[in-house]
Amino acid sequence: MTFCVYPVTPEFAAEIGDLDLSKPIADDDFQRLSDLFDRYSVLVFPDQRLDQDQHLDFARRFGPLETTIGKLRKDAPIRLHEQIADVSNLSHNGGIWGETSRLRLYQLGNRLWHTDSSFKRVPARASLLYAHSIAPVGGHTEFADMRAAWDALPEEMKRRLDGRVAEHAIMYSRAKLGFSNFSKEEIENLPPVPQAMVRTHAGSKRRSLYIASHVGKVYGMPDDEATALLEELTAHATQRQFVYTHRWRVNDLVLWDNRCTMHRGTEFDDLRWKRDVRRATVSDEIPSCEREGIAVPASIAAE
Secondary structure, eight states: OOOEEEEOOOSSOOEEESSTTTOOOOOOOOHHHHHHHHHHEEEEOSSSSOHHHHHHHHHTTTTBBBGGGGGGGOOOOOOOTTTTOSSBOOOOSBBOOOOOOOHHHHHHHGGBOOTTTTSSSSSSEEEEEEEOOOSOOOEEEEEEHHHHHTTTHHHHHHHHTTTEEEEEOOOHHHHHHTTTOHHHHHHHOOOEEEESEEEEEETTTOOEEOOOTEEEEETSSOOOOOOOOOHHHHHHHHHHGGEEEEEOTTTEEEEEEESSSSEEOOOOOOOOOOOOOEEEEOOOOOOHHHHOOOOOOHHHOOO
């Protein structure tokens, strides 16, 4: 099968046409897709018709799938397959969530700049978000090119960051919004983890910043200094020239590389319009520090 490619910029984000993801993809076509993924980081597949199994089957071509952390919640049953993260504004029965629902307050964290599952020891490699329904206004997704952001850093800052390790946890990002209502099981199953602050992308071999709102501390750095550094890096990486904004259409599937991008959802009237979007998440192979050859002290790794 021959499919078409329309880059958004020469190096970041591309649209893919004439490819039906509900059907098996030949190995040579998938290899071409993998090469495009390594180059552009964000791939947009318009007008797909996928059920949950087809969504997951395509995602599995990129690696092992995560189980949604929603399965740890005891406040409500999950609405979808356990390997699909429900990032909609819907309750388990398909209605719009309530203004003060725990799920809503928890998921508002998706509006902060982040990379998926950096709070897991083995973080995410790729995410595949599929739109079943969208809000007529707002609810876009912004993606930041962390390889280009790294390239644009001053050499002094690059030297300061190389080899640094940050601590990530889902609790840190939610705390920034005032959310602390975690169950004992969630706390025990999602402890803070170390991640390299700079990574070499396995496919392109380009260097990339690796930060997120999930970062709570930088090892070997006072907390106030770490906070200032992370705010500076986030502001730098999310400048307009590094950001692609995806304006969703129903049946879009967007694939992005968590190893070298950050993203966030933009605001919409989530108490008025249904936005049903579902994410399959592909795990990386090994922890980022191990991949970068950074030795994490046992005392840190065990925290």
